[in-house]
Amino acid sequence: MPSSVAPFSWHDVGRFQLDPFGIALLVAAGVLYAWGVSRTTGWPRWRNLYFALGLVVTFLATESVIGVYDRTYFSDHMIQHLLLIMVAAPLFALATPLDLAYAAGTTWLRRVLDGRIVTFLTQPLLAFAIYFVFIPIAHLTNLYNEMLLHDWIHDAEHLAFLVVGYLFFRVAFGLERGRTIHPGLRLVYVMAAVPVDTFTGLALAMSSHNPFSAYQRLAPVGSTSSSILDNVHLGGAYMWIGGDALMLAACIPIAVAWVRWETLRTAELDAQLDAEGR
Secondary structure, three states: OOOOOOOHHHOOOOOOOOHHHHHHHHHHHHHHHHHHOOOOOOHHHHHHHHHHHHHHHHHHHOOOOHHHHOOOOHHHHHHHHOOOOOOOHHHHHHOHHHHHHHHHHHHHHHHHHHHHHHHHHOOHHHHHHHHHHHHHHHHHHHHHHHHHHHHHHHHHHHHHHHHHHHHHHHHHOOOOOOOOOOOHHHHHHHHHHHHHHHHHHHHHHOOOOOOOOOOHHOOOOOOOHHHHHHHHHHHHHHHHHHHHHHHHHHHHHHHHHHHHEEEEEHHHHHHHHHHHHH
16 A cells, blocks of 8 residues: 655654553653662762653654654654664663662562673673674664564564663663673774674665665655665665764763773872882
């Protein structure tokens, strides 16, 4: 069946779609985090702010006009993808929800967080591998076409972007308890992931045909095969340039944290050497 969706215009900027399931998940996440904060003494307020900002970005990415057109224009979906995995997910990582769960949770919950499953899922190499594999699979295989056609896969993809991004950036920032890596290696960790975004974006930007047949019926009224392909190219450019830019932006606080760590480490070594000299 051909699409009945009108093409986007700037009059649509203020449009929202309030999906009950998505809203319920956002509210539940906010309530759980607030409940954890209420049970924890001395929890840093800046982490609350990061979590709130993560919820706001997720809401805008899925419920605003971006969510309205995310299955109509590939370029719009790519903006949504970048907001979820490279803006909202890092904000959630900065909010350290696992640390909050550990501080506010019961003895049973702490055992689970210290258990093999969570320890395995939060390993740095696993988080990197999941990110490295998930990005091309989500955009260069038939999975994306299935997402366009099925609501439940579409919703699961949104959640996957957040989870994969959170696992990746929690290692990059190194704020949460558990296995981590040297502050200097965190820069290498992030930069090593840049090529997967570049490769995926370039593959889409240079595609000679529309790789997603579902757009033939989901694209706006009046769309042609040429205009659909042009939009795929635009989305690929967003991922290539925008994704690389956001990754480089994430390197700035990581580099600052590394310098601070080296400064403190040097001061500690100097103090130790002075003590030994005396």
